[in-house]
Amino acid sequence: MNGALALTIALPLLGAFLLPVLMRVSVAFGVWIGPAILAYGCWILGDLWLTGSMQPFSVALGGFAPPLGINLYADTLALLFALAAQLLGLIFWPFKLDQDSARRQALMLLLVAASTGLALSGDLFNLYVFYELTAVATFGLVAASGTSAAYAATIRYLILSGIGSVLTLFGIALIYGQTGTLNLAHLAQLAPEQLSNELGLAAFLSLLIGIGVKAELFPVNTWVPEVYATASSRLSAFLAGLVSKLALLIILRLLLLVFHQPEAAQVILILGILGVVSGELAAWRAKEMRRMLAFSSIGQLGVLFIAMALPDGQGMLAVLALALHHLVIKSGLFMLADGWGGALQRLRGSAAASPLAAGLFVLFSLSLVGMPPLPGFWAKFTLITELAGQTEPLYLMGLTVFLLATVVEAAYLFRVAAIIYQSAPQERRPDEIPKAGGLSLATAGLFGAGLIATTLLIAPVGDRLQTIAAQAQDVDLYINTVFPATPGASQ
Amino acid sequence: MTLTLLDELLLFSGATLLVALFIGRGLAAGWMVTILYGGQLLTLLKMAALGYGGGIIASSLSFTVMGQNLSWRFDALSWFFALITLGSALLSSWFACGAWERSYAKQGGNIWLFHLAMALNVLSMLILLASGDLLSLFIGWELVSWAGFLLMALAGGVATQAAMRYITYAMAGGMAIFGGLALVYSSSGSLQLDAVLIAVESMSTTKLWLLVILFGGGFGVKMGLLPFHLWQAPAYAETPGPGSAFLGAISSRMGLFAILLVLVKLFGIVNIDSLKIPFTLIDARDLLAWIAVFTIIFPTFTAMKQNDARHLLAWHGIGQGGYMLLGVVVADAMGGAGGLLHVFNHATYQAALFMAVTAVIHRTGTADLNKLGGLVVRMPLSFMVLLIGIIGLAGLPPMNGFVSKWLVYRSLLNEGMPLLFLAAVIGTLGTILSVYKLIHNIFLGQLRVEHEQVKEAPWSMMAPMLILAAIIFITGLFPGIPLAWVASVQEVVGLPATDYTLGGVESVSGSLDMIWVIGVLFAGFGIGAVIFYSAGRSKRVHQLDNYAGGHFLSADVRYQYSDNFYAGLMHLVGGWYRGSFLWLEKSVISLIDFLSLVMQGLYRRANAEFYLLSTALFVMAWVVI
Structure with missing residues (x-):
């Protein structure tokens, strides 16, 4: 099997x-x-x-x-x-x-x-290959929408991603040059002797920036608003929901298994904080639903980077919970945005036109800002308790920024909710009011149902996430699984 | 598994919510919900032992999520606040049924959503009041915040804008509490109350300061403490009538409940007292007391400026919250009792006042104090209720507001805080002036011609108003009834309990017996009545006929103006109204707007590759150096 x-x-x-x-x-x-x-x-x-x-x-x-x-x-x-x-x-x-x-x-x-x-x-080179493959598929899909804006966004993304790849490759080359292997488990064994130096740090940072292009790491995420605003909502949902998390997962694995330098975590923390600040603030003035979601996604990924920067994988649970939560919420929100494109002010009266969509929007927004007992609250709770336990002032700053950003986030999300629930202007014909419907609404409904189910089953889900996080944190387990003590016993 | 009384109460409340949700569109849904509130109140009364110091009733509901235990239980503190919550919910909902409901629906309001929001508010408040640890406290807190948002926003238009402002403030407060929670957790390793109680003892001063600021600020937002008060008046005032009666009565007291639980019970007034502000003579407790006093003064004088009756009342709601906090912070037996008793008293008269004003709006269609007048003959019962209410609000005998304010003043004098006392008295002066404006501009003065046919409010609205008026008077006459509950609350939160009698308090430093006070007062009234009635026959004329004093003037000539009331006083204190808090709020918003513009500019730049390469170069340089 x-x-x-x-x-x-x-x-x-x-x-x-x-x-x-x-x-x-x-x-x-x-x-x-x-x-x-x-x-x-x-x-x-x-x-x-x-x-x-x-x-x-x-x-x-x-x-x-x-x-x-x-x-x-x-x-x-x-x-x-x-x-x-x-x-x-x-x-x-x-x-x-x-x-x-x-x-x-x-x-x-x-x-x-x-x-x-x-x-x-399980090895760095394959990761690189798949990473490139993701990029190629994404270019094709973004450009497939056929508009000139989409082509322009793709070109920008293509260039950025290309340079990112070169940097990634450079980092991989450095590692290979130093250790002679690209297998992650092998690297984990060799890392304490060979990579806990400046060379290792340089390799990690070039990997971080290279892969960070996809993980929406500040400041190499400038492609995000354009691409999400022009690509189809379904693709944006997939990219914001999943691909960014996978890129994040690679960085997390590297950080856990190979690079234990405190400086590495520090850089991630600073960039994460900047990501939260820039993303959430930029979303505050966004005039269009998808662009707002794109900026908010940058902010959320920033939060994930903050969680990831916690020393010794303490943030594992928080990263996992926040990542899964964001995956569900952003996918759902992008699905809703499908029918709600264009200027936000156009959405006046759409709650009356499609009440279910409006209800889902409020549900997702509430979970995103962390209203208990929705899952978003628990995800945020795991993060802030870990952050507050750190003595380093930079982490407390991360905590403060995170909390303040949540206030800004609530303000702009509910400004939109208020617009949606406003009564439609008199001069508009009913058919001019944008409706969310059909397949996208059904998909969003699916995510909404998942969210509610998780709310009800939060205790077992939480326990399961804790075991997953504990397993992922265990470096020895990783090494022993790939290189069993008795050779040949693993298959 | 047997259900405890608390389970019953919460289930009852949940059932009310479901009824409002599923059959709330049907006929007589309002009455059904109201009866269910009555049922909840009865269940609460079955727990009355709690109010007389009878231990704790736990809920069977408790669970563990991610290593955190969540539990819910009721004690004297929760019971006292729950009593006020359910009482005001019952009466506001009753008030809403029938005539008001019909006219609201006719104006395009969604009555189903209104009842739903009310039921949601009550349930979430009960959950908050039942919280057995800090995490469930936070959960309840957020639920209350968002439920309140729904009730405030549902009227649309201006109300939604006010609600948006509220939720931004509430989120900021909520996040401050969330941060405080994380800090507490980091030093105690648990959010259970007893664990926190132990951890507080060994906390560093810096941390305690930080926690007092975070929790005090966070809870203070809901109480409308300065400088976080701007949201409250518009949000409460623009809520549909009965909703503002309910919110005005209890909603912002949830902040006081949380302050009592966390700052007073867990952290302890003594610990807070030991937090000195460097290079000054004052400590954290004085700071809180002065914040409370300024919360009394500024909003009260702002209330005086209002020309909308609902806004005037809502601004007073903020100011009266200051008395409650002041009493609690003074923290001796009398002060604590005064502050807590004021929660009860304020709820009664504030609800009555909002209802009276709503009744006037129901009949005349306006709450604009410049467009009313002379309604006393048209709506005599509403006038009586409003009169009783404002006497309570102004804190004058024989109504209940006098007792609680007297206790707070007395404690300030006993504890040697004359400056605070003086400030509190200035606040009361403002209250008296502004409630006079309220009653004068609505009920006294010249009747407007267009209001000549106005009738008294319908009985469905009158009944709850009269009940409230009766409670205001009875608890003014026998303050011992609520003081018994207050004394058990004091014991639970670790304040010295007051020594109460049926008519007031017994104390070596000064006793109060309202039965005597009111007896003397009514003897005075009696003498006045004897003189009045023995003076001979009086002649009855039509109301529109009695203003001119002999001159020939027709009723449509306005010769008595209620516009620009207190012009002289406003001229005197006008310089103080610079709107500095509004300015502060606006500058924060502008700052965020500006930063947002900068950030968008950052993402709009075309040279993304430049960012990437320069970042790469920068980090490489950082590694090498």
Whole structure:
């Protein structure tokens, strides 16, 4: 069963390359192949999740044992995000049929394959490959919306991402030059001797900035507002919800396993604080729903970076909870924004036109600002208790900034809610009021239902997150899983 | 599992919410909800032992999330506040039923949403009052904040704007509390009350200061303490009538409840007293006392300037909160009793006053003090209720407001705080002047021609008003009834308990017996009545006929103006109204706006690559150096 893990990456990849051909042969068959592959992936991962003993395991690809061969590493954290990738791929599947749909669906499969790979890869080079693959798929998908604004945004993103990749590669080269390996478990063994120096720090920082482009790290996130505002809402939801978290996950793994320098955490903390400040403040004046969500997403990712900067992986639980929470909320909000594009003032009266959407917007906003007993509150609670426990003043500053940013966030989110609930201006015809409806509303409703279910089941969910975080924090477990004490016993 | 009384109460309250939610659109939904509030009140009365110092009733509801235990329970403190909450909810909801409801719906209001919001407010307040640890306190706190937002915002228009301002303040307060919570947790490792109580003993002064500021500020926002008071008056005043009666009666007292629980019970007045402000003679406790006093003075004089009756009352609500905090901070037996008793008294007369004003709006369509007058003959019962209410608000005998204010003054004198006493008296002076403006401009003076046909408010509105008026008088005559509850609250929060009698308090430094005071007062009235009635027959004329004093003037000529009331006084104190708090608020908003502009500029720049490379270079340089 464990071997099937590789299929979750291989099948979507294969599908992506075959889909354009299959579509020519039979549209009816081609349309269903993508969702079928993703559903199968969900089933494999779900099965592993439910039947597995919750012990992490490693899969060596091609029969070569690591560190020579490449491996997939699956602990509960990785499985969770891999599952999220497949599931969100399914939820945000580009169902619309037109002449472009083959290309778009193929790119989506590619994006899911790459995202799953990012979650599962056990060595740095594969991570890089999947990272690039994600970028390529994203360019294609953003540009697919066909507007000139989308092309301009894509170009900017392309350049930024390209330079980011070069930096990432530079960091990887530094590491390889120093240690001669790129396997994460192997690196974790070697790191205390070989990488806890200035070279290691330099390597980490170039990796951080390179990968940070996708993780919306300040200040390499200037592509975010343009791309989210011009790409389709479904894609924005996938990017803001999942891809940014996966990039974050890589940085988190690196920080936990390889780079223990306090300076590394410090840089992340400072950039995180700046991200929160810049994102939330910029959202305050945003005149358009999607742009506001994009800025707020930058702010939220900043919060995640603050959580990640907590020493010795203490922030693991907070990162996990906040990341999952943001994943659900932002996906839902972007889905709502689908029907609510354009200037915010246009939305007057839309609550009467689509009450469910307005209700969902309020629900998501409340959870985002952390109103108890919604899950957002618990996620924030885990973060602030950890932050307040630190003696370093910079962490307390992070805490202060985080709390103040929440106030700003509540103000701008509920300003929008107030606009939505205002009565429509007299001179407007009813059909001019933007309506959220159809598939996007259903999808948002799905996330809303998930949010409410989590609220009710918060105690078991919390316990499960705690075990996942504890497992992910355990460096020795990671090393021992990839390199078992008795050779050959792992498979 | 057997249900405790508290479980019953919370379930009852939850059921009320469900009724309002699902069948609240049907006929007589308002009455149904009102009856359910009555049921909740009865359940609360079954717990009456709590109000007389009878221990704790826990809820069976408790759970553990992420290592945090959450529990709920009632003690004397919670019971006292819950009594006021449910009492005002019952009467406000009763007031809303029938005539008011119909006219509200006719004006396009959503009565279903109104009842729902009320039920939600009551439930969330009960949850807050029942909190058994700091985490459940915070959860309850936020629930109350957002439920209040719903009630304030539902009228739309100006009300929504006021509610937006409120929620921004409330979020800021909430986040201050959240931060305080995290700091407490970092030093005690738990948010259970007993663990915190132990941790406070070994806390450093800096940390204690920080916590007092965070919690005091956070809770103070809801109380409308200076300088966080700007949101309150518009938000309460613009809420639909019965809603503002309810909010004005109890909502901002939740802040006082939390202050009592956290600052007084957990941190202890003694600990707060030991926090000195460097290079000055005052400590944190004096600071709180002075904040309380300024909260009395400024909003009270702002109230005097208001031309809308609802706004005038709402501004007073802020000022009266100052007396409560002042009493609690003085913290001797009398002061504590005065502050706590004032919570009860204020709720009674504030609700009555808001209802009377709403009744006037119901009949005349306006609350503008410049467009009313002479209604005393048209609406005599409402006039009586308003009169009783303002006597209570101004703190004069024979109404209940006198007792609580007397206790606060007495304690200030006993404890040797003459400056605070003087300031509090200045506040009372402002109160008396402004409530006179209220009653004069509505009920006295010249009747407007367009109000000639105005009738007394309908009985569905009159009944709760009269009940409240009766409570105001009875608890003024026998303050011992609420003082018994107050004494148990004092014991629970660790303040010295007052020695009360049915008619007032017994103390070596000065006793008060309202039965005597009122007896003497009414003897005086009796003598006056004897003189009045023995003076011979009086002649009855039509109200519109009796202003001219012999001159030939028709009723539509305005010769008595209520506009620009207190022009002389306003000229005198006008210089003080510079709107500095408004200026402060505006400058914070402008600052955020400006920063936001800068940040947007940052993201609008086209040279993103430049950022990336310069950051990379910068961090590399940082590593090398």
